[in-house]
Amino acid sequence: xxxxxxxxxxxxxxxxxxxxxxxxxxxNFLLDLNLTAKIARQAGDLTGCDVLEVGPGPGGLTxxxxxxxxxxVLAVEKDSRAMAPLAEISDAYPGRLEVVNADALExxxxxxxxxxxxxxxxxxxxxxTELLVRWLTPPSWPPAWSSLTLMFQKEVAERIVAQPGSKKxxxxxxxxxxxxxxxxxxELPPEAFTPPPKIHSSVVHLDALPxxxxxxxxxxxxxxxxxxxxxxxxxxxxxxxxxxxxxxxxLTSVGIKPTSRAEEIDVEAFCALSRALG
Ligand code: SAM
Numbered sequence: 001x002x003x004x005x006x007x008x009x010x011x012x013x014x015x016x017x018x019x020x021x022x023x024x025x026x027x028n029f030l031l032d033l034n035l036t037a038k039i040a041r042q043a044g045d046l047t048g049c050d051v052l053e054v055g056p057g058p059g060g061l062t063x064x065x066x067x068x069x070x071x072x073v074l075a076v077e078k079d080s081r082a083m084a085p086l087a088e089i090s091d092a093y094p095g096r097l098e099v100v101n102a103d104a105l106e107x108x109x110x111x112x113x114x115x116x117x118x119x120x121x122x123x124x125x126x127x128x129t130e131l132l133v134r135w136l137t138p139p140s141w142p143p144a145w146s147s148l149t150l151m152f153q154k155e156v157a158e159r160i161v162a163q164p165g166s167k168k169x170x171x172x173x174x175x176x177x178x179x180x181x182x183x184x185x186x187e188l189p190p191e192a193f194t195p196p197p198k199i200h201s202s203v204v205h206l207d208a209l210p211x212x213x214x215x216x217x218x219x220x221x222x223x224x225x226x227x228x229x230x231x232x233x234x235x236x237x238x239x240x241x242x243x244x245x246x247x248x249x250x251l252t253s254v255g256i257k258p259t260s261r262a263e264e265i266d267v268e269a270f271c272a273l274s275r276a277l278g
Contacts, residue, residue, distance in 0.1 A: 004033050004067050007092055011194075013058050013085045021195055025079055026124020028193035029057050035192060036064030042185045042205050043118050043149040046070040050113040052145070054104040054121040054131065057082055059089045061122055066093050073097050074113055076104045104131060110144040117144055122151040129156060129172070136175045137218045141211065148180070148206045157184050157202035164266045170229045175222065177267050178213055180206040214271035221274040228262035228270075235259045243277055250276050 010031040013019070021027035030036050039061060040046065047069040056062040056075040059082070065073050066089070073096065075086060080101050090097040100109065105127065110117060119135065121128060128150055135148060152160070155168075160176045161184055162168035176182045186203040190196035224243065231239040237258035240247050248258040254272040256265060265273075 004037060005063050005092065007063065007089065010058055010060050013088075014194075017058070017081065017085050019058050019081055019085065022079070026127070027057060027079070028195060028197045030060045030122065030192060031058075031194050032192070033060060033063060033067075035188075036060040037067050038064075039122075039149070039151070039186065039203055040064035040068040040070075040120065042203055043068075043120050044147060044205075046118065049116045049118050049146075050074065052076070052109060052113060052117060052119045054119070055123040055127070056086060056099070057122075058085050061120065062086065062089055062097065065120060066096060070096070070118075072113070074100065074109055076100045076102055076107060076109060078103050113144075115144065116146045118147045118149065119145050120149045125153050125156060128152055132160075132172070133175060136179060137222060139218075141179055141218075142208050146208055148208075149185075149203060150206075151188075151201055151203050154187065154200040154202045157204045160204050160206075164264060167263070169263050170232065171222075171225045174225045174267050174270055176206060178216070178221065178271065179209055181209065182206045212271075214268050216271035216274045220277060221271060224274045224277060225262075225270060228265070232262045235261060236265070 021029060046065060048071055050072045051065050051070040053062055053065060053073055053075045056077050062073055062075055075097065083099065083101055086099045090099060132150060159168045159170060159172045160182050162173045183205050184202050185205045188201045227243060228236060228239055236251055236256065237248050244250050251258045254276050256269055256273060
C-alpha cells in the first residue's frame with residue numbers, strides 16, 4: 001500500500017497500539033488510505049473548511065481528510081485506546097487535528113468550529129442514524145454545518161434517499177429530503193473493512209439547503225412522521241387518530257386521502273399536514 005502522508009501504514013498502527021477491533025463499539029476499520037482519501041473527497045472541497053469527524057478510530061479517514069486539505073479536523077472518539085495513534089497524526093499535522101475522547105452522543109462540538117463546517121463520519125449504524133436525525137433537526141435552519149458525509153449500512157443509505165411509494169421510504173427519507181439533498185456517492189463491499197462486516201456499506205452525502213424545501217416546524221413534522229410510519233401498514237386516519245379529534249377532516253383539508261398510507265405521502269404533503277395540525 002502506498003503511503004500518502006509519510007505516517008506508518010494503518011495495519012502497523014493497529015498492531016503497535018494493540019487496537020484490536022471491539023464489536024461493542026461497532027469497530028470495522030478502513031485501512032486503505034487511498035480509499036479513505038477518496039471518501040474524504042466525497043465531502044467536497046475541504047480547503048478552507050473545518051471538519052467534525054466522529055469515530056476516527058485509528059485515523060484512516062482522519063488522515064484522508066487532512067491530506068485532502070481540511071483546514072482543521074476535530075475528531076471525537078469514544079475509545080481511549082485510539083488516543084495514542086491519533087496523537088501521532090496530530091503531531092504530523094501541527095495545529096490541524098484536535099482529538100476529543102468522548103461519546104459523540106453526549107457532546108455538541110460544533111460551537112468549537114468555524115464555518116464552513118463539514119461533518120464526516122464512519123460510525124456504527126445506530127449511532128450514525130441517531131446523530132443524523134439530530135443534525136437534521138437543530139432548533140433553527142440553516143444549521144451550523146454545510147454538509148454531512150456519512151457511512152451507513154447500504155440498506156440504511158437506501159432509506160435516506162428513498163422516494164414515496166417505496167418500502168424503504170420513511171422517517172429518515174422525509175427528514176433528510178426536507179432540508180438537504182441526500183445522495184449515495186459510494187458503495188463499499190465488506191472486504192473494504194477490517195474486520196469485514198456482514199453487510200455492504202454506502203456513503204451518503206447531504207448538502208444543507210439554505211432553507212427547508214417546505215415550511216414546517218421540525219418538532220411537529222417529526223411527531224407526525226413518527227406516528228405515520230410507526231404503523232406504516234395502517235391508513236393515516238387510523239395511525240394519526242391520536243393527533244387530532246377530526247383527523248379525517250384535517251387530512252382532507254390538505255389534499256390527503258384519509259385512507260392513504262404513510263409511504264404514499266410526499267415530503268410536501270407531510271409538511272402541509274404538520275402545519276394544519278398546528
Ligand atoms: N473512522 C474509522 C475508520 O473508518 O476506520 C473507524 C470506523 S469504526 C466503523 C467506528 C468508530 O466509531 C470506532 O472507532 C468506534 O470506537 C467509534 N465510536 C463508536 N461509538 C461512538 C460514539 N458514541 N462516539 C464516538 N465514537 C464512537
